[in-house]
Amino acid sequence: MPSSLKSYAEFDQLLASARIELEAALKAEPNDGAIASVKRQLDALHGWTRSGRRPSQTEKDQLNFGQIASRELDSHAFASSLCELSSFVIYW
Secondary structure, eight states, X not given: OOOSOOSHHHHHHHHHHHHHHHHHHHHXXXXXXXXXXXXXXHHXXXXXXXXXXXXXXXXXXXXXXXXXXXXXXXXXXXXXXXXXXXXXXXXX
């Protein structure tokens, strides 16, 4: 399902917020591999999308943080944001 985000600015703002939340979660749970993986992916996504740049299909193919969020992190408040970000990237 396409994301409800309507612009790159909305995407970038949600990405920044999610990265902050993931950083805090990783500090609280430093041995959680799912959180660490999602954090790495969001950091890469942040780098790829500076100035509105659309990620290449090869870059997109490296991402599975939406799946991880829905399968392993659904008890965290940020899980829905991760799914929203993932959807935006898929349909970008």
